[in-house]
Amino acid sequence: MADQTFTYRVPQELEGNIAVGKRVHIPFGRGNRPMVGYCLGIHNNRPNFQVKDIIAVLDHTPVVSQEMIDLAYYMHEHYHSNLYRAFRAVSPPGDGRSIDVLYHFSETPEKRLTWDELVSTFGKNGEILAKRRIDEGLVQIKYSVSKETKPKLQKWVARTKKDATLSNRAVKQQAVLDYLKMHGASLQADVLRETGADSTCVQALLKKELVTVSEVEVKRVVLPEEGPVQTQKMKLYPQQKAAYESMQEPGAYLLHGITGSGKTEIYLQMVDDVLQKGQSAIVLVPEISLTPQTIERFTGRFGKNVALLHSKLSQAERFEQWKQIKNNEVQIAIGARSAVFAPFDNLGLIIIDEEQEDSYRSETHPRYKTVEIAQRRIEYHRGRLVLGTATPTIATYHASEEGTFKRLSLTHRANHKPLPIAEIVDMKEELHRGNTSMLCVDLRKALEETLAKGEQSILFLNKRGHSSFVFCRNCGFVKRCDDCDVSMTYHRSIDTLLCHYCGKTSHIPRTCPECGSNKIGHFGVGTEQLEEYISSVFPKARVARMDADTTTKKDAYEKFYEKMKAKEIDILIGTQMIAKGLDFENISLVGIIMADISLNMPHFEANEKTYQLISQVAGRAGRGKTEGRVILQTYHPSHFAIQTAAHHSYESFYEKEIRIRESFSYPPFVHMVTVISSSPDQRASLDVLQQMRQALFVFKTKRNVDFMELIGPSMCTIPRIRNQYRHQLILKFHGHEERMHQVIAWLEHLFYPISKEKQTNIQFFIE
Numbered sequence: 001m002a003d004q005t006f007t008y009r010v011p012q013e014l015e016g017n018i019a020v021g022k023r024v025h026i027p028f029g030r031g032n033r034p035m036v037g038y039c040l041g042i043h044n045n046r047p048n049f050q051v052k053d054i055i056a057v058l059d060h061t062p063v064v065s066q067e068m069i070d071l072a073y074y075m076h077e078h079y080h081s082n083l084y085r086a087f088r089a090v091s092p093p094g095d096g097r098s099i100d101v102l103y104h105f106s107e108t109p110e111k112r113l114t115w116d117e118l119v120s121t122f123g124k125n126g127e128i129l130a131k132r133r134i135d136e137g138l139v140q141i142k143y144s145v146s147k148e149t150k151p152k153l154q155k156w157v158a159r160t161k162k163d164a165t166l167s168n169r170a171v172k173q174q175a176v177l178d179y180l181k182m183h184g185a186s187l188q189a190d191v192l193r194e195t196g197a198d199s200t201c202v203q204a205l206l207k208k209e210l211v212t213v214s215e216v217e218v219k220r221v222v223l224p225e226e227g228p229v230q231t232q233k234m235k236l237y238p239q240q241k242a243a244y245e246s247m248q249e250p251g252a253y254l255l256h257g258i259t260g261s262g263k264t265e266i267y268l269q270m271v272d273d274v275l276q277k278g279q280s281a282i283v284l285v286p287e288i289s290l291t292p293q294t295i296e297r298f299t300g301r302f303g304k305n306v307a308l309l310h311s312k313l314s315q316a317e318r319f320e321q322w323k324q325i326k327n328n329e330v331q332i333a334i335g336a337r338s339a340v341f342a343p344f345d346n347l348g349l350i351i352i353d354e355e356q357e358d359s360y361r362s363e364t365h366p367r368y369k370t371v372e373i374a375q376r377r378i379e380y381h382r383g384r385l386v387l388g389t390a391t392p393t394i395a396t397y398h399a400s401e402e403g404t405f406k407r408l409s410l411t412h413r414a415n416h417k418p419l420p421i422a423e424i425v426d427m428k429e430e431l432h433r434g435n436t437s438m439l440c441v442d443l444r445k446a447l448e449e450t451l452a453k454g455e456q457s458i459l460f461l462n463k464r465g466h467s468s469f470v471f472c473r474n475c476g477f478v479k480r481c482d483d484c485d486v487s488m489t490y491h492r493s494i495d496t497l498l499c500h501y502c503g504k505t506s507h508i509p510r511t512c513p514e515c516g517s518n519k520i521g522h523f524g525v526g527t528e529q530l531e532e533y534i535s536s537v538f539p540k541a542r543v544a545r546m547d548a549d550t551t552t553k554k555d556a557y558e559k560f561y562e563k564m565k566a567k568e569i570d571i572l573i574g575t576q577m578i579a580k581g582l583d584f585e586n587i588s589l590v591g592i593i594m595a596d597i598s599l600n601m602p603h604f605e606a607n608e609k610t611y612q613l614i615s616q617v618a619g620r621a622g623r624g625k626t627e628g629r630v631i632l633q634t635y636h637p638s639h640f641a642i643q644t645a646a647h648h649s650y651e652s653f654y655e656k657e658i659r660i661r662e663s664f665s666y667p668p669f670v671h672m673v674t675v676i677s678s679s680p681d682q683r684a685s686l687d688v689l690q691q692m693r694q695a696l697f698v699f700k701t702k703r704n705v706d707f708m709e710l711i712g713p714s715m716c717t718i719p720r721i722r723n724q725y726r727h728q729l730i731l732k733f734h735g736h737e738e739r740m741h742q743v744i745a746w747l748e749h750l751f752y753p754i755s756k757e758k759q760t761n762i763q764f765f766i767e
Contacts, residue, residue: 003082005040009051018042018054021062021069025055038087040069063092063326065345067380074376080744080764081366089366090341092326093318153215157202158185162209172197173205180211188213231300233272234265237416243408244269247384252375254355254400255388257410258419258648259619260583263388265414267351268301270386271332275302279348279383280331284339284370286357292561293583294334294353302332309335309342312557337362340373347381350374355387355396356612367765371396390619390650391612394605394661395668397654413623420621420628422592422614422646426637438525438533443591443631447534450589451541451570455626457589459534459573460617462597463526470497470508474517479509485720491549492528502722530593531573538571546574579617585624590617595634595642602717604666607641611653614645665709671733671740672767675747676716678724679760688760689713689729692751696731696743707736708743724761740766 008026010018018024020039028035036058068090075086159180166174175195180186192198205211236244244266247253257263271281285294298306307321307330324330326343333342337360340350352360352374360370371387378385387396387405400407413419425440435441450457470479470490478487481499488497488506497506512520531545546560563569564584572578598610614632622628634642644653662669675692679685689712696710709732716726733740744764755762 003084005083006037007047007051008054010042011053014054014057017057019062020066021064023058023063025058027052027055038064038069038091064090065343067345067377068341068343070380071341071373071376075366075368075373078372078741079366079368079766080741080748081368085365089338089368093315093322155188156185156214156216157188157191158212158214160210160212164208164210170204172201176201176205177210231297233269233301236265236269237262237412237414239410239412240266240414243410246406246408247386248273250378250382250384252378252385252405253387254392254396254405254407255386255410256392256397256400256407256650257388257390258413259390259616260413260415260417260419260623261390261410262414263353263410264297267353267386267388268297270349270351270384271298271302274348274383275305275331277348279346280325280333280344281349281351282339282342282344282347282374283332283334283351284353284360284374285334285336286354286359292558298332298334305330306332306334307342309333309339311336311338337370340370340377347377348383349386350378350383351386351388353388354616355389356391356393391615392650394608394654394657397650398658398668415623415625417622417627419648420590420618420630421648422618422630422632424637424642424646425631425633427633427635438530438593439537439591440631440633443633444537446589446629446631447538447571447591451538453588454567455588456564456567456569456584456586457571457591458578458587458617458620459530459571459591459593460575460579460613461525461527461530461573461593462575462613463594470520472512472515472517473519473521475512475515477512477514477520479506482506483720483723484718486718489526492532501718525594527573527575534571534573541570542568543571543573544569546572546578548575548577551577576613576617578620579613583623584620586626587620587624588622588626588628590621590628590630592617592630592632592634595632596636599636599639599641604661604664607653607657607660610639610641611645611650611657614642615648615650618645618648665732665734667767669734670709671735671737673731673733673740673744674765674767675729675731675762676726676765677713677728677755677760677762678721678726679758680723680725681759682725684758684760685725686713686727688751688755688758688762689727691754692747693729695747695750699743707734707739708732709734 006026006028008024018039020041022039023036024039026035026037027033028037032052034055064087072083072086072090075081075089076083079086157176157180159177166177172195176191176197179191179195188199188202191202202211202213206213240262243255243257247255247266247270255263255266267283271283274281283294283298295306295308307324309318309321313321321333322343325333328345331344333339333344335342352371355371362368362370374385377383389396392400396405397407399405423442425442427440430440437444439447447457470488471477479497480486481488481502481504483504484499484501486499486501488499488504490496490508491498494505495508497508498504509520511518527545527547528549531543534541535543544560544563551557551560560569560572564572567586592614595610595614598613599606601609603609618630618632621630630646632642632646636642640656641653644650644656661667666672675689677685677688679688693710693713696708699705700708700710711730711732713727713729716728719726731740731743733743744766748764751762
């Protein structure tokens with residue numbers, strides 16, 4: 001679809017129904033293909049080209065507000081997304097709903113569609129639910145634009161007043177009538193279950209006019225049917241109260257509070273204030289794994305006045321939640337990144353919890369940053385934005401130093417207990433002492449003591465799978481994915497090698513395909529292997545593993561949460577999804593198995609990610625009455641990121657890291673754009689970026705540009721994914737954000753046609 005808007009004429013009979021933000025039915029392209037579009041503006045200027053007529057207006061009220069239209073244009077310009085994807089981000093989930101359409105039509109085909117063509121057209125675009133001709137020129141059609149978002153209907157059966165004598169053989173039919181006489185109108189499913197009848201019995205009674213059958217739209221269940229015990233507002237301790245009172249005015253705030261400092265209670269009281277004013281609030285969490293606990297806390301305080309928006313819901317469920325927000329049936333929306341677009345029209349507060357998480361950056365078009373979208377929405381509504389975290393991103397903390405956010409600190413835990421200082425264990429020393437197991441001596445002993453006391457433990461390892469790679473000790477061969485330049489990970493549960501980038505699987509070679517040696521095996525460690533090891537060492541312990549492999553089902557997170565809460569798990573093993581947000585009083589021990597993994601990332605944020613993960617997972621210990629203990633295993637015990645994280649000294653880490661960023665010209669001191677080219681042809685992938693560099697070099701030279709720095713092109717860290725060879729070109733812009741966007745727009749205009757010709761794909765990632 002072309003990345004532009006189109007002009008259509010509004011027929012006189014539709015002038016009273018058209019409005020900005022409503023969806024319209026239009027003929028598109030040379031073949032007049034029927035499509036659904038949005039009305040983005042109305043004017044009376046006749047264009048100097050031929051225009052087509054809108055066929056129908058599909059909504060009684062606008063489904064996209066002017067605010068959301070402006071937001072889509074902002075993403076189009078600021079994140080260089082095409083208009084179509086930008087508008088999809090702010091549109092109803094599934095881009096459809098059940099609609100009553102008053103449709104004008106004429107029997108003259110060149111002007112409008114005929115009745116048969118009309119029905120056929122709507123049938124192609126969705127599912128027709130009902131249709132009737134009102135008069136010669138007006139038709140009412142109820143239909144669902146997207147089948148995935150059609151209403152959920154329940155059949156109800158009721159007995160009529162008509163009397164009839166059934167034959168002796170119609171036992172089941174008589175049972176249905178008797179049931180309805182006793183219980184009145186009932187769900188058909190209940191009637192059939194209780195009487196042992198089937199739907200043919202109901203149909204037979206319907207033909208005899210002894211019963212009526214009606215369909216009633218019902219809401220899909222997203223929140224728990226039985227809500228949690230209602231909780232009351234808690235008294236804030238002095239530091240909490242000071243922070244809360246400092247965030248009463250419109251603006252943007254950074255709530256920098258250590259783990260367990262009571263940030264959530266401040267959120268709850270701020271939301272309560274907003275609701276008392278008749279306004280709405282959005283609460284964002286970084287991953288769906290956090291929502292069971294978040295939902296419990298907010299529904300415990302605010303009951304059913306909550307909508308839930310996240311990727312684990314079906315499209316129909318997401319749409320129904322969106323509709324509740326749009327219709328002002330709820331005042332609170334809780335969800336992951338995309339919930340920032342919740343269509344409240346009186347928004348007073350946006351809270352972004354764990355603001356440091358990467359999941360707040362969209363990696364697909366539009367590549368928006370949630371914080372930036374939230375800032376624009378709050379400015380529009382003159383509300384408040386709160387970024388809450390124990391470990392702010394370097395960029396956010398630097399922005400608070402510059403005054404973009406007002407920073408408020410919580411340095412004490414709500415239970416007045418100190419944060420546990422992590423005990424750092426040098427695994428090189430363990431090896432020298434002959435300990436080659438996955439646990440150091442101190443951690444193994446601590447697990448034994450914790451189990452004996454009936455308390456819970458967390459073991460954190462940010463690497464899923466059983467073993468990291470399959471390796472030949474004779475020749476050094478490593479089994480790699482055929483389509484990606486990465487080693488495959490062994491998963492024992494399925495006895496298969498799996499590529500974590502493209503999902504391709506492979507059998508384990510029994511002999512080395514390079515040298516024929518049988519000295520080939522799997523090496524390294526992952527959560528699956530750690531689970532096996534812990535279960536063998538502590539056979540009586542109830543061990544569970546929480547990672548991407550064990551949480552594929554829709555309700556998996558909720559089940560883990562409920563089991564931990566009920567103390568049905570003694571040792572929880574997991575990746576970064578257990579490192580944040582989980583708040584259980586009985587966790588007294590946290591073991592960090594390999595604290596160095598993220599340090600080895602080839603990215604300027606490697607130190608930052610290491611600090612954040614260690615600090616966050618360490619904060620899970622000692623949140624209740626029990627004292628917390630953290631044991632950190634590492635091969636780099638003196639690294640400043642590990643040392644400062646162990647002592648929860650964010651300011652010390654920030655001062656060291658910000659100097660490194662400034663010395664090497666990394667964000668937040670520059671705007672960095674990574675251009676990635678991918679193609680099945682390795683040469684073509686590189687050629688496009690070489691041409692781009694040459695064009696930029698000429699641009700810099702001729703215009704004497706000093707604000708832009710070029711690095712590369714070079715192979716990406718992972719040179720090939722899904723059989724696509726990948727190269728990167730890095731552009732650093734020293735200030736001049738507006739010029740950066742101008743340069744990107746120029747490069748897109750110049751090189752998208754070239755890349756298409758060379759069968760390559762180029763993408764721009766802005767840091």
